[in-house]
Amino acid sequence: MKYLANVTTLEYSPDKCVGCGRCAEVCPRGVFVMQEDNSTLTPDRHIDSPHPFPNENSPSPLLPLPSEGEDKRRGGVIFGEGQRERELYPREGIRKGGVRRASVNDKDLCLECGACALNCEFGAIAVNTGVGCAAALINGMITGGEPTCGCDSTPGSVCC
Amino acid sequence: MQKLKIVTKSQLDSGSSCCGPAQSTGAPSSRDVARNMLSCSDANRSAPRWITGTLPSPAGAVPQISTVWTRCDYWGMIKSRSGGYRMRYTVAPGLYAVGAPGNDSDVLVTANYKLTFDTVRRELTGLTAWVLVLDTKSINVWCAAGKGTFSTDELVKRITEARLDAVVKHRRVIVPQLGAVGVNAAEVMKRTGFRVSFGPVEARDIPEYIRAGYKKTKAMSTMKFTLLDRLVLTPMEINPAMKKFPWVAAGIFLIFGIQPTGLLFKEAWSNGLPFLLLGLLSVFTGALVTPALLPFVPFRSFAVKGWIMGALSVFIATQYIGSTEVQNPVLLAAAYLFFPALSSYIALQFTGATTFTGMSGVKKELKFGIPLYIGAVSLSLILMVVFKLREWSVL
Numbered sequence: 001m002k003y004l005a006n007v008t009t010l011e012y013s014p015d016k017c018v019g020c021g022r023c024a025e026v027c028p029r030g031v032f033v034m035q036e037d038n039s040t041l042t043p044d045r046h047i048d049s050p051h052p053f054p055n056e057n058s059p060s061p062l063l064p065l066p067s068e069g070e071d072k073r074r075g076g077v078i079f080g081e082g083q084r085e086r087e088l089y090p091r092e093g094i095r096k097g098g099v100r101r102a103s104v105n106d107k108d109l110c111l112e113c114g115a116c117a118l119n120c121e122f123g124a125i126a127v128n129t130g131v132g133c134a135a136a137l138i139n140g141m142i143t144g145g146e147p148t149c150g151c152d153s154t155p156g157s158v159c160c
Numbered sequence: 161m162q163k164l165k166i167v168t169k170s171q172l173d174s175g176s177s178c179c180g181p182a183q184s185t186g187a188p189s190s191r192d193v194a195r196n197m198l199s200c201s202d203a204n205r206s207a208p209r210w211i212t213g214t215l216p217s218p219a220g221a222v223p224q225i226s227t228v229w230t231r232c233d234y235w236g237m238i239k240s241r242s243g244g245y246r247m248r249y250t251v252a253p254g255l256y257a258v259g260a261p262g263n264d265s266d267v268l269v270t271a272n273y274k275l276t277f278d279t280v281r282r283e284l285t286g287l288t289a290w291v292l293v294l295d296t297k298s299i300n301v302w303c304a305a306g307k308g309t310f311s312t313d314e315l316v317k318r319i320t321e322a323r324l325d326a327v328v329k330h331r332r333v334i335v336p337q338l339g340a341v342g343v344n345a346a347e348v349m350k351r352t353g354f355r356v357s358f359g360p361v362e363a364r365d366i367p368e369y370i371r372a373g374y375k376k377t378k379a380m381s382t383m384k385f386t387l388l389d390r391l392v393l394t395p396m397e398i399n400p401a402m403k404k405f406p407w408v409a410a411g412i413f414l415i416f417g418i419q420p421t422g423l424l425f426k427e428a429w430s431n432g433l434p435f436l437l438l439g440l441l442s443v444f445t446g447a448l449v450t451p452a453l454l455p456f457v458p459f460r461s462f463a464v465k466g467w468i469m470g471a472l473s474v475f476i477a478t479q480y481i482g483s484t485e486v487q488n489p490v491l492l493a494a495a496y497l498f499f500p501a502l503s504s505y506i507a508l509q510f511t512g513a514t515t516f517t518g519m520s521g522v523k524k525e526l527k528f529g530i531p532l533y534i535g536a537v538s539l540s541l542i543l544m545v546v547f548k549l550r551e552w553s554v555l
Contacts, residue, residue, distance in 0.1 A: 001385060001514075004460050004521040025358050026340035028383040029516065112518035113306065115340035129341075130519030131306060133512030134462075137522055147519075 008110040009128035012102070016124035019100040023116040023125060029109040032102045032116065200232035208251070210281070215257045219323035222257045227285040233278050240275050242395045246298065249274040253295035255322040259288030263329045266370060268359070269315065270336065271296040271304050283363040287370070290327065294318050302515075305342030312344045312351075319352045334359040334366075334374070337381055383515040390451045393513040397447035401506050408439050408502075415544050420552055434481045435495065438474060442499040445473045446506025451513070462517070463529045466507025470500030490550070494543035501536040504529070 010031070023032040102124075114129030131137070131147055140147035202208045207223070209230060214221040240246035253272050258281060267290040270280045277293060284291075294314045296304035304310035319325075319333070335343055337358040345356035360369045360380035369376050412435045417428025450457060450469045457465040474495055478486050486492065508525060511517040 001455050001516055002460060003517045004524060007520040007524055008518055009520055022345065025381070026337060028338060028361055028381065030378060030382050109516075110518060111516050112520060113341045115305075115338075118342075118344050119340055119346070121346045128520070131512070132514070132517035132519045132522045134508045134522050134526060135512050137519070137526055141526075 002108055003111065003132075005108045008107055008112055009126075010104075010107060010110045010112065010116075011126045012104055013124050014101060014103065016122050017101040018122055019102065020121070021102070022119045022121070023102050026115040026119050028113070028115070029111060031105055031107065031110050033105045034100060035103045036100055200235055210278075215260060217255075217257075218263075218326040219255075222255050222290075222327075224257045224260075225281050225291070227258060227281050227283075229278060229282055237275055237278070241392055243399060246273070246275075248298065250298040251277045251293060253293045253318060255318075255324070255327065256291040256293065257288075258284045258291060261288045261290050263327065265289050265328065267292055267324065267328060267333045268366065269294060269318075269333055269339065270363075271299065271301045271310055273298050273300045273304075276300045280363045280366070283366050287367060290324075292318055292322060292324070292333065301336045302338040302341070305339045308342060310339050311342040312347050315343055315348055315356075316351045319348075319354055324354065325352075331355055332357060334369075336363075337361045337376075338383075385454075385515045387452060389515075390454060390513075393510075394448045394451050397451065397506065397510055397513065398443070401443045401447050401509075405439070405443060409436055412436050412439065415548070418548070434486045435491075437481070438477055438495055438499050439502070441473050441477055442470050442502040443506060445469045446503035447510070449473070450503065450507040451510045454510075454514075461525055462508045462511050463504045463525050466504035467500045469507070470503025471496065473503070474499045488547065490543050490547045494540040494547070497536045497540035497543070501533050501540075505533055 012032075019034065021034050024034050110127070111132055112127055112129050114127055117125040117127045117129070133147070136147040209232065210226050211223045212226050213224045215224050216222075236245075236249055240249040251272050251274050265288055268280065268284075269292045270276055272293045272295055277291075280291065294304075294310055295318075296309040296314075299307065299309060301310055315333075315335070324333075325331075331353050332355045333348075335345075335356050335358055338361055340358050343356060345358070348354060348356050357374055359374075360366060360376050361383055362380070365376065365380040369380060413428040413432045414423075416432035416435070417423045417425060419427065446466050446469070450462075450466050453469070454465070457469060459465055459468070478492065478495070486495070508522075508529060511522050511525075
């Protein structure tokens with residue numbers, strides 16, 4: 001089931017993505033999918049990023065660590081062995097091929113829960129989060145405050 | 161007199177903590193014991209009945225929990241699904257053991273809403289694991305994460321207080337995926353050294369997720385919203401709507417009963433009854449039928465879905481109600497304006513219970529919906545006035 005089209009406030013900047021896969025891991029609606037992107041190589045990205053290998057010590061369940069002899073696939077970048085690459089990217093090792101990163105599968109599936117934005121360490125995702133609950137929004141309109149369902153610790157209150 | 165006051169006050173006290181453990185003084189009579197057995201109260205027990213023992217750990221004794229539901233767990237589920245009891249249906253936060261876990265066993269994080277906790281422990285049948293319960297104020301993982309009680313701070317606090325670093329030698333915790341709305345995995349890692357893996361959405365997929373080496377399929381990581389999921393949520397839609405229904409009923413009887421000579425109860429009852437039934441039908445159409453048939457009702461907007469079903473139910477009902485009042489064109493027009501709008505409004509409330517509506521969408525619905533509701537209700541009231549004036553031969 002899908003809700004209204006073209007209303008979500010989800011914004012995704014692929015150029016900030018390092019391919020850690022957290023967004024795909026947390027999204028309960030399957031908005032994000034991890035893809036091999038061969039078209040746009042943006043080498044500076046990983047050198048400038050404050051945290052170039054988010055998964056080196058902590059592999060994401062979506063990104064298994066390579067076994068010996070395989071291409072080293074760290075932090076979303078596939079590294080190769082060539083001399084030229086070694087000169088170009090001394091810190092990272094050498095890249096070969098494309099970049100693994102998140103792409104938006106279907107924006108209209110988004111329910112603006114905010115799990116992806118909260119768990120994206122690289123600031124690639126922004127979304128205006130809030131409760132998708134009519135009662136809460138009407139409450140907010142009447143009281144002029146934040147939309148709440150009145151669920152707090154008040155016993156007997158109706159929760160949405 | 162003084163004594164009477166004390167008794168009244170203690171009664172009030174136990175009333176305010178309704179259904180909580182009653183403070184008993186002295187030895188319980190056999191009647192009290194029998195009542196406790198029936199009421200599922202844990203008041204005269206040293207521990208809740210789902211605790212089966214304790215397990216020593218480097219961080220102290222940890223309560224061991226049963227993975228089997230008793231009659232009381234089912235009864236608690238029914239009570240918490242239907243009303244305010246849910247706000248008191250809670251377990252103490254902290255670390256629990258399923259089976260006899262060791263220092264390499266998995267740690268599963270959950271909320272302290274007892275129904276959530278019960279669902280998790282039931283699904284862990286045959287497994288050994290640690291269960292870390294966060295204090296979410298008796299609210300499920302998804303809602304608590306949205307409200308900020310299932311949070312990074314709370315998880316860090318519970319990991320620290322349970323001395324998890326002493327209990328297990330690995331450094332990973334499995335947090336339910338829906339908790340990701342409130343838990344920042346990178347920050348938990350920074351503050352505790354524990355790496356968060358977001359597990360499956362549903363507790364029933366936990367064994368499969370663990371067996372697959374902490375990998376989840378797409379089905380495990382997306383929220384479903386089945387007919388059963390929707391139906392169990394409808395009592396919480398019907399209850400609040402029915403609480404307001406006496407006002408609608410009073411309005412209907414007032415309109416039909418009022419005459420130049422005063423209020424006529426016979427007229428109010430006989431002429432108002434068909435409309436009262438339409439009102440009841442509209443409430444159930446909005447709160448039960450529309451949620452149940454949600455995927456099959458056309459359009460994505462809940463307001464439109466509710467309106468369509470409301471109009472349909474008024475159409476069908478008026479075919480069977482033979483009363484002359486219902487067949488009156490002015491009243492029929494008023495009914496078509498008012499009742500589908502009522503169903504629509506109630507159906508819109510269900511957005512709060514779904515797993516796929518976002519705030520921007522609901523805001524958009526309200527922006528268009530509220531003026532239309534006000535318009536429809538005003539117009540139907542005007543039509544009622546026209547009807548009354550005609551009835552009194554003024555027009």
